[in-house]
Amino acid sequence: MTDFPIESEIAGTVWKIEAAVGDVLEEEDVIMILESMKMEIPVLAPEAGTLVAIHVAPEDTVREGQELVTMRPAT
Amino acid sequence: MSYDEQLRELDARRQAARKMGGAEKLAKRSEQGLLNARSRLDALLDKDSFREVGLLARSAVKADRDTTPADGKVSGFGRVDGRDVAVVSNDLTVKGASSSATNAKKIAYIKSSATKAGMPIVFLGESSGARIPDTMGAESMSQGGADPQQYCRRRETPWASAVLGPCFGSSTWYSCISDFLVMRKGGILAVSSARVTSLAIGEAVDAEELGGWRLHAETTGLIDAVAETDDEALGLIRRFLSYMPAHAGELPPVQADWTAPDAEALLDLVPDQRAKTYDIRKVIRAIVDEDSYFPLKDRFGKAVVTALARLEGRPVGFLATNPFIRGGAMDPDACRKATNFLVLCDSFHIPVILLVDTPGFLVGVQGERKGAPAHIMNMMHALQLVSVPKVSVILRKSYGQAFLNMGGGKNSDEIAAWTTADVSFMDPGIGVSVVHGLNRKDDPEAFDAACEEFRTGTSAYDMASVFGVQEVIDPRETRAFLTRSIATHTNRRTGGLGRRELANWPTYF
Helix, strand or coil: CCCCEECCCCCEEEEECCCCCEECCCCCCEEEEEEEEEEEEECCCCEEEEEEEEECCCCCCCCCCCCEEEEEECC | CCHHHHHHHHHHHHHHCCCCCCHHHHHHHHCCCCCCHHHHHHHHHCCCEEEEEECCCCCCCCHHHHHHHHHEEEEEEEEECCCCEEEEECCCCCHHHCEHHHHHHHHHHHHHHHHHHCEEEEEEEEECECCCCHHHHHHHHHHHHHCCCCCCCCCCCEEEEEEEECCCHHHHHHHHHCEEEEEEECCCCCCCHHHHHHHHHCCCCCCHHHHHHHHHHHHHCCCCCCCCEEEEEEHHHHHHHHHCCCCCCCCCCCCCCCCCCCCCCCHHHHHCCCCCCCHHHHHCCCCCCCCEEEEEECCCCCCCEEEEEEEECEEEEEEEEEEHHHHHCCHHHHHHHHHHHHHHHHHCCCEEEEEEEEECCCCHHHHHHEEEHHHHHHHHHHHHHHCCCCEEEEEEEEHHHHHHHHCCHHHCEEEEEEEECCCEECCCCHHHHHHCCCCCCCCHHHHHEEEEHHHHCCCCHHHHHHHCCEEEECCHHHHHHHHHHHCCCCHHHHCCCCCCCCCCCCCCC
């Protein structure tokens, strides 16, 4: 199975990162929380898998469609 | 010929037809864990309720007569939970369940009989498309369009479909014009097969990429549910039908037994701090009858949740923004999903409940490229045509045009606000930046002061004072409010039936 990116669905700022590289995640686990439209917007794992890379840091500004992390699907 | 001989012949013909594409092909399917066209009907329908029509139909092409039992599409009538349904089950082991002159007549018969008698239709899809060479040539093509209403839905009765294997041609079309579509993982839904598509465009095409479950659950939104097995998919069709009336001239069935959930949970599920998000699906479950929550298109347009459920045994439809996804800001896909759901509810007399917590519509270049304003208006247009009871509850935020799209103003028969409700044109912070050109980083004091000003006059009590909402409620009173309000606004003159102005709207937006 090939690794896949998770992109930001919204423009905003990275508030905090809740998961670490190597973490095994279930579908809908929270990976990080963005701040946008005065709200805390969680970024969720779209499916079960392992977090293999994080491309942003807290306080980074992110664009809609920007790659935030890379996941490897559970086999 | 004596009766004895005649009856032996009848028996022999029946038995031959029931063998479908032959023992070898059937054995191969069961090795792969797949049901066949007839065992699927056994799994879908109540025990021994299937009554087949067209068992002895076969290809109109002489050379194919002995190799086309039932002509590849098993059809008839049966019962689901004691209620009559009509069925078409595609038999891939017979010429790939390809469409032919005879089996087209079978489908047309099932459709007209079910529509006339008032019962739902279930299509179990697994077909390869038009039968070649039967359909080659002008003569055949001109006969194909003999029914000018073949793909025209007026939703006289509910239709449910399953994609249980490769679906091209006929199965794809009926899947797409159904009111509910479930797909088994491994099935493919596309215009043409990967092979035909590759030949036509001259490049390799991956079948999953062309029409796999993930594409349709997450990107196209064509399917309402995903199943791991044939059995699970058929179970979901039974479940969907349990919320539907048999036909559009009656109300959905009421279940006698139900259990109310624990309302106390609502206070923990929804944070009172405005910046915190939560999952609205848990909130709906804490309002409706236990085990009655049935989500549709759960992986598509996720900023809204659309779900069938029951209140005191009566089917209802929930259209709710989900703060868990982008704060509950609706994008074009969310609007398409909402429109689709309003059409379903209005067509089959299912009251609509709107749960509102949204900062507004998602703004951005991507949305505009998808025609966001028109999708917002499609949803609004649909909501205004809905003539079943519409009741909304504002949980927290309801801003801007989204306030109207989610039932604000006169767009609901009745509105209640939780004590946490906050209604305005836009978020105070954004409003301050737009009106005063202030930014919190540059001048926090002036920004906060201006914000405070914009934050006044937005509460549940402000709405109640001007009769903008009919009630302010304790969250734990939500279930009671909804049940009573729907009862109040049910049209007594028609026995609860709506005008069904959305019944002719498309099955996909």
